[in-house]
Amino acid sequence: xxxxxxxxxxxxxxxxxxxxxxxxxxxxxxxxxxxxxxxxxxxxxxxxxxxxxxxxxxxxxxxxxxxxxxxxxxxxxxxxxxxxxxxxxxxxxxxxxxxxxxxxxxxxxxxxxxxxxxxxxxxxxxxxxxxxxxxxxxxxxxxxxxxxxxxxxxxxxxxxxxxxxxxxxxxxxxxxxxxxxxxxxxxxxxxxxxxxxxxxxxxxxxxxxxxxxxxxxxxxxxxxxxxxxxxxxxxxxxxxxxxxxxxxxxxxxxxxxxxxxxxxxxxxxxxxxxxxxxxxxxxxxxxxxxxxxxxxxxxxxxxxxxxxxxxxxxxxxxxxxxxxxxxxxxxx
Numbered sequence: 001x002x003x004x005x006x007x008x009x010x011x012x013x014x015x016x017x018x019x020x021x022x023x024x025x026x027x028x029x030x031x032x033x034x035x036x037x038x039x040x041x042x043x044x045x046x047x048x049x050x051x052x053x054x055x056x057x058x059x060x061x062x063x064x065x066x067x068x069x070x071x072x073x074x075x076x077x078x079x080x081x082x083x084x085x086x087x088x089x090x091x092x093x094x095x096x097x098x099x100x101x102x103x104x105x106x107x108x109x110x111x112x113x114x115x116x117x118x119x120x121x122x123x124x125x126x127x128x129x130x131x132x133x134x135x136x137x138x139x140x141x142x143x144x145x146x147x148x149x150x151x152x153x154x155x156x157x158x159x160x161x162x163x164x165x166x167x168x169x170x171x172x173x174x175x176x177x178x179x180x181x182x183x184x185x186x187x188x189x190x191x192x193x194x195x196x197x198x199x200x201x202x203x204x205x206x207x208x209x210x211x212x213x214x215x216x217x218x219x220x221x222x223x224x225x226x227x228x229x230x231x232x233x234x235x236x237x238x239x240x241x242x243x244x245x246x247x248x249x250x251x252x253x254x255x256x257x258x259x260x261x262x263x264x265x266x267x268x269x270x271x272x273x274x275x276x277x278x279x280x281x282x283x284x285x286x287x288x289x290x291x292x293x294x295x296x297x298x299x300x301x302x303x304x305x306x307x308x309x310x311x312x313x314x315x316x317x318x319x320x321x322x323x324x325x326x327x328x329x330x331x332x
Contacts, residue, residue, distance in 0.1 A: 002035050002090065002091050003030065003035045003036045003037065003038045003060075003088070003091065003092075004030050004036075004038065004090060004091065004092045005088060005090040005094070006022045006026055006038070006040070007081065007093065007095045008040065008041050008053060009100060010041065010043075011202075013048065013049070014049075015049055015052050015053060016205065017158070017205045018096030018156070018158040018204075018205060019096060020056045020164075020166075021096075021158070021159070021161045022096060023037055023039055023056045023057050024056050024162070024164035026057070026092075026094060027057030027058075027164070029123070032125060033125065035091065036059035037057055037058050037059050038059065039058040039060070039061045039062070040061075040064060040081070040084055041053075041061065041064065042065075042069045042080060042081070043065065043069050043070060044065050044066070044069070044070050045065075046063045046065060047063065047174070050172060050174045051171075052166070053172065055166035055167050055170055056163070056164060058172045059172055059173065060172055060173045061172045061173070061174050062088070062175050062176075062177050063174065063175070063176045063177065064080055064084060064176075064177045065176060066080070066179065066181060068181045068185075071193060072104075072190075073186060073187075073188050073190060074187070074188065075185045075186050075188065078107040078108055079179070079180075079185045080179040080181060081108050082108050082111045082112065083179045084177055085112060085151060086112070087177070089151075090151050092130060093152070093153045093154075094153075094154055094155075094156060095155045095156070096155065096156060097119050097156055097158065097260065098155075098204065101155045102118070105118070105153060105155050106118075109153050112151070113149070114147065114149040114151060114152070115147045115149055116153045116154065117132040117134055117145050117153070117155070118134065118154070118155050119134055119155060119260060120134045120154050120155065121133055121134065121142075121157050121160045121262065121283055122160060123154065123156070129146055130146065130152055132144070132146070135282070138275050138276065139278055139282040139283070140275075157260060157283065158204045158262060159205070159207065159261075159263055159264070200229070200234075200235050201235050202235070203251070203252065203254070203261060206235035206261070207233075207265070208229075208232050208234035208235070208263055208264060208265045208267075209234055209235050209236070209237045209254070209265070209266050209281075210225045210228050210229045210232075210234045210235075210236055210267045211225075211236070211238055211239065211266065211267065211268050211269065211271060211281070212236075212237075212239070212248075213239035213241055213242055213268070213269070213270045213271030214239065214241040214242060214245070214270060214271075215269065215270020215271065215292070216242065216247070216269065216270045216310065217270075218247060219246075219247040219248065221270075221310075221311075222248060224310070224311060224315065225269060225314065227315075228267070228314050228317055228321070231318050231321045231322050231325065232265075232321050234267075235263075237252050237254040237259075238253055239271045239274070240253055240257060240276065240277065241272075254277065254280040255276045255281075256275075256276040256277075256279040256280055258280055259280060260281075261280060261281050262281075262283040262284060262285075263281075263284050263285070264284075264285045264286065265284070265286050266281050266284035266286070266287045267288045267317075268281075268287065268288070268290065268291075268298050268302070269290045269310045269313075269314055270290070270291060270310045271298050272291070272293070273298030273299070274297070278298075282301060286303050287301055287303050288302060288303065288304045288305075288306070289302035289304070289306070290305075290310045290314065291305075291307065291310070292307065292310070294307045
């Protein structure tokens with residue numbers, strides 16, 4: 001068998017946007033080479049999720065259900081995915097570059113004896129071979145890599161591809177797969193999952209991010225950023241300096257030791273632009289920097305820069321966006 005396999009992820013009862021992006025992009029390549037897109041889901045009660053994957057281009061959806069797959073554990077998922085890949089024998093296996101995938105993908109690649117391209121920002125097919133583009137040297141350069149081993153495996157940075165429009169008329173073949181997971185495969189057991197309530201989109205999947213650094217001067221400074229984020233529907237991020245100062249959660253950290261993001265719009269407020277931070281957001285499609293230091297390194301990568309006090313500039317941006325977005329909503 002052949003095809004392009006997408007290891008899909010979901011939160012609650014919704015498939016993550018990154019999975020839809022991979023299915024959409026995978027479908028373009030699959031159609032060009034005459035193959036099919038196979039999405040695979042792990043967990044319990046997965047039937048309602050299959051239809052949404054079909055709408056974005058999945059030709060087949062494999063549901064791997066087990067009580068031992070209800071929550072992610074390294075041993076169970078590695079064993080299950082390895083079995084599925086060996087049985088289906090796809091040419092390409094794609095993951096979103098999520099926390100789960102960073103743990104799962106290399107373990108499955110090792111079990112299969114193949115290579116893995118990580119944190120890729122593009123993929124293309126040339127002469128029947130797939131090539132991946134990935135940043136190296138903290139984003140200072142880009143490498144184009146490929147593999148002669150099958151399956152070719154890669155993790156793809158969120159927001160790297162444009163997600164196609166869902167087509168409710170599309171259907172997919174849905175199959176349920178049985179895998180054997182013994183207690184010996186479970187080196188860890190999830191006893192409880194604690195969730196932090198948030199009304200915002202997850203940082204790595206956000207199209208717009210407003211981030212704060214040392215220049216916000218304290219935890220109260222994030223209130224200014226949150227007000228702007230609420231107006232434009234953005235996630236709120238932070239530099240390592242802000243996190244290390246205890247002003248916000250590590251879950252908000254963007255950078256080499258935090259989360260790697262690739263939004264359509266990244267607004268950096270009071271962030272100097274250390275190379276470690278740039279490595280986490282340098283692939284953003286549009287970068288706006290607000291900093292009172294005209295020599296700040298962040299201006300070297302910004303598409304638009306505003307020199308000034310963020311506590312004066314950000315409220316003005318909020319007012320301007322409120323008028324623009326409010327006017328567009330009224331006209332709609």
